[in-house]
Amino acid sequence: MRDLIEKLTPRYTLGNATYQRADLTFVDVTRDELRALLLELRDKEGFTHLVLLTAVDWIEEGKFQLTYMINNREADQTLGLRLYIDRNDAEGDTIHDIWPTAATYQRELREMFGIAFPGSPRVDEEFILEGWTDMPPYRRDFDTLAYSQQTYVEREGRETHDPRATMKHKMYPEG
Template sequence: MRELLYRLKDRYHLGTPTFQRDDLTFVTVKRDELRAILTELRDVEGFTHLTFLTAVDWIEEGLFQLTYMINNREANQSLGLRVMLTREDEPGATTGDTIHDLWPTAATYQRELNEMFGINFPGSPRVDEEFILEGWTDLPPYRRDFDTLAYSQQTYRERPGRGRSDPKAHMQETLYPDYPKPREAAHAHKEEAK
């Protein structure tokens, strides 16, 4: 993997790589170079499989991080390309670049990221159609400024909490109610010994 990254670094701006394992590396790339890097990795370097595309909301830094995980099956290597996008407060205002023409499965990931984070991917098929959250009108729920507690309190009725019990005692009472409890059994043995 190091050789590959050195070769790419000659032509592209790469951040400092993170070698997570021998077969897994992450590196940050510039947004305007992403398509060229992905195309080269797919067509020349054997990274033919898009494993997933996901996002992280770095609200404190005002950024979304997209991670494109691609895999070279022959070499048993996975590479995560991270791209940072400016995080806009208005859902749909943050835009990423569609890669559905490189990997058709990316369209599904892009629909999910649009719905759950409010990241738009103009030109991606069906990106504006409801996907998981049918009828959802609130802030996208994976954004960190979405208040899950307030949403739950407004949407669901309150119910009493669960009681706590000792698992060992619960199993004893539920599964073996006729067996003597450990202390009782120990006391019985002492009595028999007398």
């Protein structure tokens, strides 16, 4: 995979490369070069399968990390392209025309993180969270406890146990 990164580096602004395993590498890319790079990797380098498109919320840095995982089945190689976008103006470029399955990932990221993908099919339609009106729940500033307390009625007879004490009691009942 190092050979591929070295081959691409003269034409693309590639950032930090992380060689996770012999068959798995991650590399930082810029937004303005993403589409051309994805097309070259698909059409010339054999990365014909979009495995995953996901996001990480780096709230402290004010960024989202989009990771495009693509796979070259013949060479048994997976490449993760990491793209950082502004968290406050979270918008990515649609790639559904390159890999149609990307439309589904983009719909999920829109709903769960609030990342827009203009031009992606059905991206603004409800997908998983029908009737959801709160902030996107995968954002790190979404308060799950407050949401739960505001949305659901506390039921009598329900007890909360410290997980550490409960497991200790189950594993060592007489200790």
